[in-house]
Ligand SMILES: CC(C)[C@H](C(=O)O)[C@@H](O)C(=O)O
């Protein structure tokens with residue numbers, strides 16, 4: 001079959017460990033399904049700051065651009081937290097999103113059966129929770145002009161939140177499409193009673209909605225959404241929202257599932273291009289000790305198979321393998337009830353590879 | 357004693373019903389503690405739109421300005437939701453905050469014993485939760501310039517988020533003061549890895565912090581805070597944050613207590629002036645039926661006694677009366693387990709008055 005090129009960014013902290021396990025899975029699917037992947041590693045984040053003096057080296061961008069998809073481990077850590085803006089891992093993250101045009105961040109929040117007790121929510125409230133946050137990723141207050149100036153009352157800082165119709169429409173349409181393939185419910189989250197960008201957002205949603213008659217859409221104010229996620233998480237299907245609100249709500253949604261260490265995410269651009277990464281961070285405190293859970297990264301690879309390559313069978317096979325290994329009771333220490341029986345990062349990876 | 361002037365804004369929905377009960381409590385404290393209150397009612401919100409063509413009539417502002425404090429029921433409802441901006445209750449709310457200089461919104465989130473099962477969080481997670489969100493209320497993206505313009509990619513909308521050092525410093529100092537009188541822990545929430553206004557915010561916090569050596573301060577990113585509120589709510593004491601983040605996080609915090617229908621809030625300006633209101637909304641669906649729970653409004657009055665008038669004894673007496681009535685098992689229908697035994701709004705008010 002066709003050769004698929006994957007840019008692999010291991011990153012910082014536990015990134016390299018979890019990515020290594022996903023690469024084993026990748027290899028196994030080549031054998032089993034006859035795929036051909038070409039992987040190329042690239043420096044990014046803290047390690048790129050250390051080795052190259054910038055979180056996002058130009059050749060990393062080149063490697064990503066010439067690939068069909070990107071697999072990312074995790075970036076950042078306290079080591080770089082007090083750096084100046086240009087020398088921070090987050091700046092690389094914002095830079096790569098913009099440079100690759102990754103305007104849509106998909107964050108599925110599902111409850112893993114074996115982890116439902118890990119949630120701080122009552123099991124009966126969580127029951128049936130399976131939602132997807134579709135977050136706009138390259139606009140809004142993240143990328144608008146920023147400045148400092150002298151004002152009447154001392155120094156002042158300014159951030160600008162800008163959205164145009166095109167930016168809103170492409171993410172909203174994508175959310176409608178996704179909702180149409182799921183349970184047909186879309187919650188569009190804004191703060192239209194205060195923000196002009198939210199009023200534009202809502203107008204676009206209302207204009208586009210009639211084209212998706214099979215999707216039921218409701219407008220939810222962001223403060224109310226933060227509450228309803230807690231009160232009735234299972235009633236949400238797809239949530240679409242702008243960059244800043246999406247940052248907050250997707251993390252809240254992920255945390256309430258109790259399964260945050262297992263969740264995958266996709267950041268998509270035009271066409272089928274995408275960057276895939278686990279929702280969890282770089283966890284520098286446990287890095288290099290074989291304690292990390294590679295499942296979120298492996299599931300991110302499955303998402304890549306499904307969304308970028310259209311390899312639905314392999315995606316489903318990986319997901320089934322993960323479920324099988326968990327059902328058999330295997331746990332890395334982060335999700336083990338009895339820590340003394342926990343298996344290592346590589347053991348978990350090997351078991352999943354064997355189960356595919 | 358001195359005459360204290362209170363502007364009373366009943367507002368919409370259940371507003372008039374709950375405010376009426378708080379006024380009974382007010383009267384009773386005059387008898388018991390020898391206070392003299394002068395109340396003046398003012399039109400505001402939806403009812404002001406209907407009767408006067410504006411959500412915030414000039415004479416309402418005058419009544420508020422000449423009072424020592426304002427008691428507000430609730431405003432808004434679907435009736436006015438599709439009005440143009442100038443004819444919406446929220447516009448009145450933003451207007452009154454700005455006009456009265458109410459820059460600080462205090463939202464205590466506590467768990468009422470009798471309601472701890474009403475939370476969707478597990479009781480063991482909720483145990484000991486008692487936090488206060490200090491939200492900046494007259495700056496940020498709520499009040500910055502807004503506009504529509506034609507851009508390269510169609511129409512675009514702009515919101516501007518502005519903070520100056522003075523605005524940040526006054527709210528931050530207040531939060532340090534409050535934390536100093538509580539458990540001495542302050543979480544300052546921002547998004548300093550992305551926003552310039554957050555970087556200014558963080559600088560001010562760091563500059564002011566040494567003046568409050570008894571307060572331990574941590575910086576928490578807003579997305580992380582949305583998660584930690586869910587994961588370890590009891591570890592928070594005081595949270596201080598800017599307007600938009602405060603809107604979202606204070607609602608999340610209130611909801612997770614399970615006691616949202618019972619929570620009071622204060623919006624304070626310079627000096628001791630303040631506007632006090634329940635956290636809950638106008639609940640138009642149950643308005644006029646005697647179903648509303650007046651406790652949050654009565655507790656808002658207690659907060660007024662404490663914070664604006666320094667009537668600590670009366671404040672404590674009201675709070676104790678509420679606790680006594682709840683301990684005796686009396687419930688309005690919103691918090692009744694057995695709805696058939698629920699008492700009405702006025703019955704609840706009468707019981708609390710009798711218990712003071
Ligand atoms: C690190 C930070 C800039 C980033 C964001 O806010 O987008 C992160 O929180 C995320 O959600 O991917």
Ligand SMILES: CC(C)[C@H](C(=O)O)[C@@H](O)C(=O)O
Pocket residue numbers: 193194223446449450603
């Ligand atoms: C009604 C709305 C403008 C208001 C706000 O966002 O401040 C409300 O949500 C609140 O928190 O008081």
